[in-house]
Amino acid sequence: MRRSLVLLSAGLTVLSTGLASAENNTPRNLILFIPDGLRALKITPETAPAMAEVRDKGVNFKNSHSLFPTFTMANGSAMSTGHYLGDTGVFSNTIWTNYTSAPAGNTVVPFIENDAVLGDIDEHFKGDYLNEETVLKMAREKGLSTATIGKVGPAYQFDHTDHPDKPGRHSIVIDDSTGGKAGVALSDEMKDALTKAGLPVVAPSRGDNAKAGDAKTPGTTVANVAQQAYFADVATKVVLPMFKARNKPFVLVFWSRDPDGTQHNQGDSLNQIMPGINGPSTMASIKNVDNNLAQIRKALDELGLAATTNIMIQADHGFSTISKESKTSPSAKVSYDDTPKDFLPMGFVALDLAKALDLPLFDPNDKNAAVTGNNHPKAGNGVLGKDPTKPDLVVATNGGSDLIYLPNRKLAAKTINALLEQDYVSGLFVDDSLGRFPGTLPLSSINLRGNAATPTPAIVVNFRSYASECGEAPTNCSVQVADTVLRQGQGMHGSFSRGDTYNFMAAIGPDFKAGYVDELPVSNADVGMTAAQLLGLRGSRNGGLVGRVMSEALPNGVTPKAFKAVERSKRKSANGLETVLNLQRVGSQRYFDAAGFPGRTLGLEPESGKQKTAGK
Template sequence: MFRLPAKLPRKCNEYVTDMQYIILEIIHYIEADMKLATYIYFTLGMCIFSCNWAIADEKPHNVILFVADGLRPGLINEKNAPAMATLLKNGVRFENSHSIFPTFTMANAASMSSGHLLGDNGIFSNTIFVNFPTKSAANSVTPFIENDSVLGELDSHFAGDYLNEETILAAARKKGLMTAAIGKLGPTLMFDHLARSGDESIIIDDSTGRAGIPLSTELKSQLQALGLPDTAPTRGLNGNSGNSSTPGTTVANTEQQNYFVNVTTRAILPSFKEKGKSFVLVFWSRDPDGSQHNQGDSLNQLMPGINGPTSMAAIKNADTDLAAIQKTVQDLELDSTTDIILVSDHGFSTISKQSKTSPSAKGQYKNVITGQLPPGFLAMDIAHSLGMPLFDPDNQNGLVGPGASLSKGNGLIGADPANPLAIVAANGGSDLIYLPTVNKAVAEKIIHTLSSQDYVSGIFVNDRLGRFAGTLPMSSIGMLGSAVTPTPDIVVNFASFEQTCLDPTTCAVTVSDTLLQQGQGMHGSFSRADTRNTMGAIGPSFKKHYIDPLPASNADLGITIAELLKLPIASKGNLKGRFLSEALPGGFIGKAIKEEVRSTTDQEGHATILIRQRMGEQMYFDVAGYPGRTVGLSAK
């Protein structure tokens, strides 16, 4: 039997070796239960490290979070992205990093900003069912939420805070830190969505100077003195997505992002330096995501897909922006007090619109190549299977007749669009299905329909509906918690496959429910190509030249930034990320457990398989789907 030391240390940074010995002795005596052993090892180790961290010298401390939307880590090298490659080499590279599923921008922005999984923050995707007509989205009940006005309506409708968790910028602002979020419309505001006056956090995005958050008088004066406009430019040609016969863009989003960088480096950072207070700044680069979505290099062709020259230019554009911000930090002599974190919200894949089983693919539609899946194919196929009418929530709830497709892919299924039997929120590499009334018979019919389609690879069902063969519960992927927005009842992952290349996560193809064309870019699936994101950090708080092998996720970033800045954030939900302490000098290095969760087999012979990792109570989702239909999930 092990024995505790006769006298415990008075200071928590003393006798750490003895404490670790105690932990190892505990594990020795309970090694039969490795899950419990790992939990104790991780928890007590965190106690040691947290205590040391709490007594560290108080110094001015700044954090810059640079988000390169849709950046695939396998494409970061000295040629494509020299600044990013250098950061990952000289600082910490989180080799085992994870996007939150569904792997969409707003879902991951919510997790980054709050430190919680989707079951708590309720932002389940880019398009969600909100159960009220959203005026800013043409009265749709399924709005696309990358929009400042839509987010304002969500706040008003859901008791003043749709996220239901405090964000890191809001907590920093309340503590007296200077705060700013600049970049892509939607996720930028997510970081402090309640600060809408312009005199709190600085919010600058696509809608600045139009319908966006106003600028403060002070910032307007600074921009005027610098010769910078107070209205953000549009994306210009980069916003051109093309159609089924006309290619999309062939240029990166340079003009708009040059504006965001100029405002950041010439106005905001110098102002923060002059005021001498600690700050936290978020810069959300739309590239490479926006250019990869809209690229015109591969119209209706899977090769080169999202690996053509436009996508490479977009990666270089984001890298140039990061380099400019890093240089400004150095020029202002802020580098000794500023941590810079590099992350992407998700990976990326090339779009496929192919199916041999879908009834919708057999129809003829305007702007859809014959034989390809139309936008809204999932809602159309479900309505067909149920023998129910289909209505378009984004077109005044109009009936979708023969030969017509859905304007944005979303659908209301049932005799009455005001009281639908089922709602489909189309998003891309995965879709959400809502059942306003618990109806297991309808759920079972929908699940059978999904299982019979070759474009489906894995189904997750809300626990309230019970268990169904071939599916896994949504609780297994962190989608059930304290959220105040409507929770989906069925989450559908679409099939993906590999192209020929050395790194399958850089050249995957995913069937996507989208207005974009085959050969353009999308994400959102449970393939490792979409769940594998970029994550790295450099600065005074972090180790140098360190490759972190432990699982990390976008939810962990919110928790880690809060710890770095010592922000008191009260949580309402329990689905939280963890402090990435192992990336800090003297940080505790725990151990991860890998798990395979397998459903029963359905009548089509399919079973949903989930591969995940655990660190204590935190879950990290590698890949899920039907074996052989999802990149990263072997057919064996």
Template sequence: MRRSLALLSAGLTLLSAGTALAQNATPHNLILFVPDGLRALKVTPETAPAMAAVRDKGVNFKNPHSLFPTFTMANASGMSTGHFLGDTGTFSNTIFTGYTVKPAGDTVVPFIENDAVIGDIDEHFGGNYLNEETILKLARAQGFSTAAIGKVGPTLIFDHTDRADRPGLHSIVIDDSTGAKNGVPLSDEMTAALTKANLPLVAPSRGDNGKAGDAKTPGTLVANTAQQAYFADVASKVVLPMFKDRKKPFVLVFWSRDPDGTQHNTGDSLNTVTPGINGPTSMAGIKNADNNLAQLRKALDDLGLSATTDVMVSADHGFSTISKESKTSPAAKASYEDTPKDFLPMGFVAIDLAKALGLPLFDPNDKNAPVADNAHPKAGNGVLGQDPAKPDLVVATNGGSDLIYLPNKDKKLAERTIKALLEQDYVSGLFVDDSLGRFPGTLPMSEIALKGKAATPNPSIVVNFRSYVAGCDEPTNCSVEVADTVLRQGQGMHGSFGRGDTMNFMAAIGPDFKAGYVDPLPVSNADVGMTIAQLMGLHAVAAGGLVGRVMSEALPNGITPKASDAKIVSKPASNGLQTVVKYQRVLSQRYFDVAGFPGRTVGLDAESGKQKTAGK
């Protein structure tokens, strides 16, 4: 029934938007600009004038939403397909694939921001692990010019299939791996065009921006300027002129690693949560992304393309400062060579669960070697059980939330795992695979669009980590979250269900959008994919029904549906903890604001669990 309602909702908005765009028989061009990890309220005319101009002169989506878990690859899958994660199977940046992924270092828990890894997973899951068609593939099949430029991983996702032996027929893909053995090959046309423009055929590295530091050494103090200047030059000096010469509509995706990469690695706040991600280095990352957008828009002006090109700006997620503190975690009480005393090590969830469940812990990123006392898994991931090749439990470490998989679907083990997690002060909300049953203190994954037609294995438990506010009066600008990561306290992370992470920046401008319009309705990254498909006249055959909606209210003559607020509250666990989800609804579409245990999540106060609402 829910899938039918979702499809009906999408159909109604498609019809309304179609009426608004009926006068435009030939689709306009479109640029999707993604400032990775940009917090909505950090954009001002002073900090980011180019993005502020798009917002203030075009459409200001003042009620934006990242998809949860609030990670890059997860939201890239939503933007590129218009589907929620229950359909795309991209549940986080690190997932359990159920088989050994060789390009990821022979592990079952690959980090998927990697072109070769994406290709391997595609091959394993029938050629398209997303199980849904992407907007760039649909557009190029319809004769449009298409390109994706920027950060490795999410850039490729927009057209990730059929690329190895068809560089001239595939979308142009330029990312960190361009020119490398495992990168997407350049076509003869692009090779010649780059050479003519005196631009390298090999993408530059991040340089000092890629230095994360360690527990004693601060991370970077510079933005990712050199690498992104190359990407912006490729887009503005090569790709856009080429597309103009072709005289047909185009879709260009530009994925700016900044401010995300700079906020992650910032060296402004070693081992302290203030200024955290609000120091000068992070602000330089925001300005760097803004400069890239300004360069693209100037190129449109210079080429005479502005009047026929829509520009959509959508960050994949917000951002928070990392906390590594816990009073309850056994892992925090042990000593590690690379972790300050009393701080959580990376992999603390795997370590704590191994102790609580009495199961041996092995490192899937170290040839399944046993993890010794006072040590942690190299990448934080863990496989638990007597035989690491046939684990009872797998932890995929990600940051502001972790994924737990039970390959044997053991309901008793699920119950024990949930009990152990409910005892930890760093946990704020648990979501459990519907097939395992209902557990007090938790909510089913289907309630937050994590159960659909995914081809990849479904997580058994999603663990959201505690978040709080420190350093300023604006919660979404000064969110702090416990994070399971190699990065340090005071650096940046995302992935949680706090409003600091779910509130991304979104805006749009162009011939198919209203001018000077403030959109009060909730919108999401899944809506971005659906709206682009509508604007370009693209039609996909969907495998799943967890789809976004066309943002019709932002289009000339489009209808403006009504929105309402709702809440879902779990039954209390034995210690009284309840997982609460606050969301907004437009037609049958849910927009998830925050979730967790009341008082432990930014945007979810201690009173939130008292009024029980089914929210259905």
């Protein structure tokens, strides 16, 4: 409780400085522009001129941070609320909900990038699974015009409660599901406006961009151009003119699937580490999202809104190339029809733990069918135990890290020891309530233990990462082991690599400094707090794991001091491993650079001598 009060007090202190434009006489607008999966150092005037201009003429947040686990919905929850994941409960894109979600395919481990699934989880968790108010909802309730456009799941998460089936009582939501059965209903005003603008009321699909290929067939070689052109047209030809006509402040969230979607599915590098996510498909996807931003900024100019509109650009996470290699994994030594020889299969964590713990494995994405012989779970998720409806252990597969839940808490030590034997593991984080284990750090050390409504994982498993010889900065060359259906050479994120935590961030507008390089650490939780500050919003808080207002980036704002620290396991494991966390601090706020076993995580190099230990 004391820690929560300190954080809350710190946030209120900054909020009371009177920096917000809403405290002044001139009302401001805000656009939150999220280029999903954009690495900080991929932006140059040549690769992405529109984003480079915002960074260079506005504020360059050069010490930016995604929250771990570095996944879309997790970081979307931080941006939308200003809270860390221990409060929002969005620990990854796939979580264990401890009930069967019908819209997710009758599974207890739903993939939550889906509007219907989010609605179902909201209903189960007393109407709001985030357990914290979002910026967009607060803005809407204050009377501002609000809209969220783009990628299904994170776009809707910005305003996911309060009768989305009743248009007019909710923010405008336009995403992949718009016009379909699972989509948020459109108001008659929006339908008429779309029709008058010559735009369909049904969102287009991704087309060839959605093709991920398989072990023998390359994935996509085209960016998500058509779908995002539709979203950009909706924003510039319908929503912004509508907001202009209303003559009151507005908030617009634009969540671009590119470069994330293309980097995931790219077919430039089938089963090969090089070029990985640095091939032509990725570069086309970065240019695609840059074109979307340029279109939005041009519309602001033409509508006379540029002078009163702040634009904040922040990627949810960085990105890495997938590795499927392991010398220790039992599952990599088994032959699978859809997996190249000696590569890790989908669901390797569930398979390896079932073997190590000598427990039956069932597939929660296949009606709890037993997983035996040369088979693996369809989506990688697994429930372990004699009765799949009452499992001892649950694995939620996500990519560069996995979540492990332990209904049977007695399995904690044995599970941890089994994971420490695998070369694909680089760092373990364990629920504080289970106690301290050699070689691990507690969830609280990375703000994953808070006031979440959803179940808190018992163990978060970070996977090994390193830099390839791609000829660029190490964070642009990040490679990681990933528990995913995607193939070696394609793209993934989710790890504690600095390649995944280093996201692009920039801002421009009347309430930001011009030509300012911010050296202080900032995070996606700070985005939510700063957005609320700029809009003069004051929401209630259930948890105290909050970000800070990035006051140093605002005119006449306070510039606090930052400090570096290192935290490590109290004791090494029997095989000499320890989880090490490199972080920075600004007051009570914590910013996580990289974590894992030294030498197995990009940004956490092998230690040549004893480093100073802080905190833990």
